[in-house]
Amino acid sequence: MERRGTCLRISPCLNGGRCSNIPESYTCDCPEIWKGSRCENVVASCKSSPCHNEGSCVNKVEDFECHCSSGWDGKTCEEDVQPPILENCSANLIVNATEKTKLVVWAEPVFSDPMNSELRLSSNYESPQSVFPWGDFTITYAATKIKNGLCTECTFNISVRPTPCEPLKQPENGALLCNGWDNAYGTFCLVGCRSNFTIHPPNRYGNWLICGASGNWSSQAPDCSLNMEKEGDILAFHPSYTDFSFDECHNTTKLRQIFISEMTSHPDLSEFCQLYQACNDVNQVNVLC
Structure with a gap:
C-alpha cells in the first residue's frame, strides 16, 4: 500500500523534478526553468525559450520580453500580423480610343x-x-488571409478617352473660342476677328471647327486676313460680322456669349452642350487671342 504524501514509484514531480521524502509529504527539486510544488510552472525568464517565430528574448525581473521578427506580435510572438505582400500593382492607365469602345489589357498584381x-x-x-x-473605371484586386482576415488591396483607375486633338493655331488678327469643359470628349471652336478685319471668304463666319474621337480637326482655323476700312463695307460684305468682332482681347464677353448661343442652338452640338452644366457658363469658354 502506497503511503500518502511521500515520493511514489511514479514521481509526483513533473518536468524532470527530483522528489524527496519529508515527514507525511515530499518536496520537488525543480530544474532551472520550472517552479511550483510539482515543477508545473515555467519560470518567467528567457531560459524557457518562450519567444516563438525567431523572436529574441530579453530577461526582466521575474519576467521576459520578446522582440518579435517582422510580421509577428504578441507576448511570445505567436500572433501573425503580416498582411499579404503585394507586387506589380498597376498604375492608373489613360487609354485613347478612336472608337466609342476600347479593349484594354492590364497586368494582374501578385500577392x-x-x-x-x-x-x-x-x-x-x-x-x-x-x-x-x-x-473612368476602377479596378480592384484583394488578397485575404483566411486564418485571420488580414487583407491587402490593389486599386487603380482606367480612363478611356477619345484621341486628343492637336491645338489649333491662333488665327491672324483674330481669336479662337473653344469649349473649356470636358474637351477630352470633343473640342468645338469658333473664330472671331478684331474690329476692321474679317475672314476671307466671309461666309466662314459661324462655321464650327470640330475635333472628335479621331483626333483630327474638321478644318483649320481661318485667318482674319481681310482688312475692311469702313464698317459699312463690312456689313455689306457679311451681315454677321459684328457678332463675331471684338476690340480688345481682355473684353471678349460678347464673343463668349455668341459661342454659348451658337452651341445651344446647333442641331448636333446642342446635345453635347446639354450633357454639361458648364455649357451655360460664359466663363467656361476658352479664348485664345
Whole structure:
C-alpha cells in the first residue's frame, strides 16, 4: 500500500523534478526553468525559450520580453500580423480610343504571404482585360488571409478617352473660342476677328471647327486676313460680322456669349452642350487671342 504524501514509484514531480521524502509529504527539486510544488510552472525568464517565430528574448525581473521578427506580435510572438505582400500593382492607365469602345489589357498584381498562410483572392473583373466605353473605371484586386482576415488591396483607375486633338493655331488678327469643359470628349471652336478685319471668304463666319474621337480637326482655323476700312463695307460684305468682332482681347464677353448661343442652338452640338452644366457658363469658354 502506497503511503500518502511521500515520493511514489511514479514521481509526483513533473518536468524532470527530483522528489524527496519529508515527514507525511515530499518536496520537488525543480530544474532551472520550472517552479511550483510539482515543477508545473515555467519560470518567467528567457531560459524557457518562450519567444516563438525567431523572436529574441530579453530577461526582466521575474519576467521576459520578446522582440518579435517582422510580421509577428504578441507576448511570445505567436500572433501573425503580416498582411499579404503585394507586387506589380498597376498604375492608373489613360487609354485613347478612336472608337466609342476600347479593349484594354492590364497586368494582374501578385500577392504572397511569407508566413505561408492560405490566401483568398478576389477582383471585380474576372480577367485582366475588358472592353470599356469612354469614361473612368476602377479596378480592384484583394488578397485575404483566411486564418485571420488580414487583407491587402490593389486599386487603380482606367480612363478611356477619345484621341486628343492637336491645338489649333491662333488665327491672324483674330481669336479662337473653344469649349473649356470636358474637351477630352470633343473640342468645338469658333473664330472671331478684331474690329476692321474679317475672314476671307466671309461666309466662314459661324462655321464650327470640330475635333472628335479621331483626333483630327474638321478644318483649320481661318485667318482674319481681310482688312475692311469702313464698317459699312463690312456689313455689306457679311451681315454677321459684328457678332463675331471684338476690340480688345481682355473684353471678349460678347464673343463668349455668341459661342454659348451658337452651341445651344446647333442641331448636333446642342446635345453635347446639354450633357454639361458648364455649357451655360460664359466663363467656361476658352479664348485664345
